Amino acid sequence: MWQNSKPYLFLLPAITMIFVLFVMGLGEGISQSLGVYSSTDKLHFAYYVQLWSDPNTWSSLKFTFKIAFLSTLSSGILGLILSVVLLRTSDQTPLLFKTLQLPLLLPHFIGAYFIVLLCMQSGFLARIAYLLGFISDPSQFPILVNDHWGLGIILTYIWKETPFIAWMLYPVLKRIQNTWWDAARLSGANRFQYMREIVLPLVFPTWLTSCFIVFAFTFSAFEIPYLLGVSYPQALPVLSYELFTSGDWEKRSLALALSLSIAFITGILGFFTYILGKRIRTQKGVGW
DSSP, rough: OHHHHHHHHHHHHHHHHIIIIIIIHHHHHHHHTOSSSSTTOOOOOHHHHHTTTTTHHHHHHHHHHHHHHHHHHHHHHHHHHHHHHHHTTTTHHHHHHHHHHHHHHHHHHHHHHHHHHSSSTSHHHHHHHHHTTOOOSSGGGGOOOOOOOOHHHHHHHHHHHHHHHHHHHHHHHHHHHHHHHHHHHHOOOOOOHIIIIHHHHHHHHHHHHHHHHHHHHHHHHOOHHHHHHOOSSOOOOHHHHHHHTSSHHHHHHHHHHHHEEEEEEHHHHHHHHHHEEEEEEHHHHOOO
């Protein structure tokens, strides 16, 4: 009996920590967002109604969704292209492998600092443009950091997430090449048919999952929009942080309601992503 229960006893400290720090914290956040601070309080949705009745919340939602969508789409396309480049040059350019591993090792705020030094109006690109005569003064350089469009935020996420998607797709492409390329040539398929009929259907589920991971992160991440964003519109996580740290007890409940709303939206999108991927695999018979 000891031998059978031994693995579970070893897991007990980790499970206890997860329960105490995550499950109980999540439960406390849910209860406070519903106005329940003690056993005598009644559950209500007033904070959610107040939150989503505010036009600023909807503006932040649009801004956050735009950043997450554009970052994910750009990173997904560039990551797919980059993974193909990696596949074709893996034996000739090992330096490229090392270079693409660098963004994965660095934290996001380092990427934000890099984008600031590169793209601000007194940054490296502005000085290069000035020296080459494209602009007569560095202040004429386009505002790419702390702008209302979130370009600096998007550029940071593209720099960080494109290698992530490329490395997620590279093993799949490598396996496809080793398994299917010779069979496709023996069947008389050209490269276009091979890409359309074999590579894209097999790589799409992994690409879709990778893109969802990137979207979920960029939709709920705090540090990059906080460092490179503007005061209005704010990303939803930044708005939640400012509500939580405002010192007003009711705004803390609004912040918790907003954080849980972000998690709910991400979960719904994840569910539809799973259904879409499963339907594609079922209809087209995609699989190994």
